[in-house]
Amino acid sequence: MRILFLAVLRAHTGNAVTAARIRDHLEAVGHTCNLKDALDFESSTELASLICAEKFEAALALHLYRGGRLLQGQRIPFGIIFGGTDINEDTKHGEKKQTMGAVLEEARFAVAFTESMKEMALNIWPHAKGKIYIQNQGISTMPNITFNWNTFLQSAEINQSADNLHIFILICGLRRVKDPLYLVDVFSEWHQEEPNVYMVIVGPEVDPVFTSEVKNRVKRAAGVQLMGEMPREDLHAIVKNCFAVVNSSVSEGMSAAILEAMDLEVPVLARNIPGNAAIVKHEETGLLFSHPQVGTFFALWILRGGN
Known part of the structure; x- marks a missing residue:
């Protein structure tokens, strides 16, 4: 399957590391996963052009607001992976909270890294019951490095x-x-x-x-x-x-x-x-x-x- 994966990819940040790790897992089981920086797209229309040109069959977004909002209305199924900022911080802002609720309603599934994160999400968006799953991040094998x-x-x-x-x-x-x-x-x-x-x-x-x-x-x-x-x-x-x-x-x-x-x-x-x-x-x-x-x-x- 050809998968579009959206995340904020500032260099050397936790988001970038997590996104790369998830991409590697998806590719290891045979999917083609194209990781894109959500900040490179100004609108859903711009993203729709990429989806059409690259013939993506499904999409995934890390962060319900920063990545997920771009997937609203797209003609391919998509899932969401909760981050920390969307649940802990963005829900404090009314417009963002409303947008995230709409994204979650449209998403086929959502993934939380912990039980507490899932509970927080369900307290905010009870309509998502049944579509939020828990999956720990896991870690990549650490390379042996010579370091001074x-x-x-x-x-x-x-x-x-x-x-x-x-x-x-x-x-x-x-x-x-x-x-x-x-x-x-x-x-x-x-x-x-x-x-x-x-x-x-x-x-x-x-x-x-x-x-x-x-x-x-x-x-x-x-x-x-x-x-x-x-x-x-x-x-x-x-x-x-x-x-x-x-x-x-x-x-x-x-x-x-x-x-x-x-x-x-x-x-x-x-x-x-x-x-x-x-x-x-x-x-x-x-x-x-x-x-x-x-x-x-x-x-x-x-x-x-x-x-």
Whole structure:
């Protein structure tokens, strides 16, 4: 089957990684899957021309609003994969919520990554009962990568020997919903007491205004460093060498960074929100925190070997 797959494909973001992973799964079972950036289309009419020209037989969209709205009225069957933003954020806006409800009514099926995400969707759109299915993301096999840790430390402007250095990595695009500043102050205070402890924020500059705010704040926070986006392979290598992966988002669908850290057997320290709690079992597969000070307490607990 020839499938059109729509997603927002900003480089080195969770959406792009998830979309590529789903495409690979579809192609592995024999389908032809053409992945397109939803932001490249200004209207459903423009998308209809592509569907006709490429003779697509079905379509799939990641995110009910950003991708799904473009599929309304198309002459091929389509399905929807919920993200975090559509359920957690876009439903707060009346027009978007109404559009998403209409898309969901037209879709043949919808996929949620977790039970809690499905429940949230059904609370908003009860008419979708019977067409929402649960499927965990899964992860791709991690490649073996040669990576120079000292080069990374230099790039992060950490002028210390790698010996006895404790790096906590927070991976996210710089936008408010990811709340990368949530732990900045407490980690900076900890660094002043223990100079070998650092938090490094890694990710693309998604929101220019918020990015400027983050940069200004980080400049004043000793022990907190900011790095831009980087290739996925390098990011995996950094995760393998760091002390723990941190997530401080206000909302998540299913964090690819957390899943990949688990696969790499790296400790996970995550903010206690529904999307994170759906995949992190406290004190078994990671640690969940609801306050910055608790977050650094758990980080110290990890550092001390869980004692």
